[in-house]
Amino acid sequence: MSRLPVTRRMRQLRVAAFLPALLVALAHPAAGGQAGTLDIPTPYLPSTQVAVEEMLRLAEVGPHDVVVDLGSGDGRIVVTAAAQLGARGFGVDIDEKLVALANENARRAGVAERARFYHRDIFATDIREATVVTLYLLSSLVNRLKPKLLAELKPGTRIVAHDYGIDGWKPERTVTISKTYYLYIVPAQVAGKWRLDATLPGGERTFDVELSQQLQEIRGGARVTGGFLPFFEARLAGDRIRFAIVDEHHSHHFDGRVTGSLMEGTVASGIGRAKAENRWRATRVLRVAEEG
Ligand SMILES: C[S@@+](CC[C@H](N)C(=O)[O-])C[C@H]1O[C@@H](n2cnc3c(N)ncnc32)[C@H](O)[C@@H]1O
Numbered sequence: 001m002s003r004l005p006v007t008r009r010m011r012q013l014r015v016a017a018f019l020p021a022l023l024v025a026l027a028h029p030a031a032g033g034q035a036g037t038l039d040i041p042t043p044y045l046p047s048t049q050v051a052v053e054e055m056l057r058l059a060e061v062g063p064h065d066v067v068v069d070l071g072s073g074d075g076r077i078v079v080t081a082a083a084q085l086g087a088r089g090f091g092v093d094i095d096e097k098l099v100a101l102a103n104e105n106a107r108r109a110g111v112a113e114r115a116r117f118y119h120r121d122i123f124a125t126d127i128r129e130a131t132v133v134t135l136y137l138l139s140s141l142v143n144r145l146k147p148k149l150l151a152e153l154k155p156g157t158r159i160v161a162h163d164y165g166i167d168g169w170k171p172e173r174t175v176t177i178s179k180t181y182y183l184y185i186v187p188a189q190v191a192g193k194w195r196l197d198a199t200l201p202g203g204e205r206t207f208d209v210e211l212s213q214q215l216q217e218i219r220g221g222a223r224v225t226g227g228f229l230p231f232f233e234a235r236l237a238g239d240r241i242r243f244a245i246v247d248e249h250h251s252h253h254f255d256g257r258v259t260g261s262l263m264e265g266t267v268a269s270g271i272g273r274a275k276a277e278n279r280w281r282a283t284r285v286l287r288v289a290e291e292g
Helices: 003-027 049-058 076-085 096-108 139-152
Strands: 066-070 088-093 115-119 132-135 158-162 173-177 179-185 192-200 203-214 217-224 227-230 232-237 240-247 250-259 262-269 276-287
Touching: 049 076, 049 158, 049 173, 049 179, 066 076, 076 088, 076 096, 076 115, 088 096, 096 115, 132 139, 192 250, 192 262, 217 232, 217 240, 227 240, 250 276
Parallel strands: 066 088, 066 132, 088 115, 132 158
Antiparallel strands: 158 179, 173 179, 192 203, 192 276, 203 217, 217 227, 232 240, 240 250, 250 262, 262 276
């Protein structure tokens, strides 16, 4: 073997080893880069098979899911979701050759009907059908995608980001196994005013509720004659909302689902033999833009 090909191969290996560190430095100011000033295009760097499996595990992908990989490379995430977990889905990529390879990989795995790939820019892609979105993209692109993800995805949709998380959005879970993966759950939009009717042990009650929201974090309470009952332990996970109010000597634990301008569920008061469970329902009176 001549010296030249060996030297070139070594140089290629050095570049390949250096590339992820370079991308981190460019994308993260803490690592010496200048996020916000640089918007370098996301290059092709496939997830390892370990990363593919951890992303799908973190999103708890199953047969009812529609998995969408934005920047799908050779298609390995959607093909694995279809072949191993019975899901369906699609991927998009700006590299036409990778799209052809991904469709060929789906065909070889016998899942071409359930895993399709399109030559398309992420921002021109309709993602409303997704129940799971996977991202392995540089920070700048992930952050530019944030408004689209929040505007188009249904409450409860899981987003798993590999290596580069979404700025200003606290992940539901962060897992590090060889690489780091962030799980986000798209929250329902609840900020605004609601009229809440509930059956409590003392009788029928109506509350004027005010909620403020920053992604999945909510605060608020109920206006009552002569006062305000704050919501304690308020939680929003996708379309599931929970909170408790304290009225005179008892706490009342509300648990429900949000569907557009309606919330409904059950409210539990008391414990043990004194426990009462009743229904509640709230309709939106005023929608306000969420904070931040
Ligand atoms: C780091 S690779 C990840 C590939 C695959 N998701 C995986 O995890 O193996 C990022 C991919 O995003 C694609 N990409 C970058 N910008 C894009 C855009 N604006 N629209 C569509 N694809 C894009 C690149 O061509 C590349 O294939």
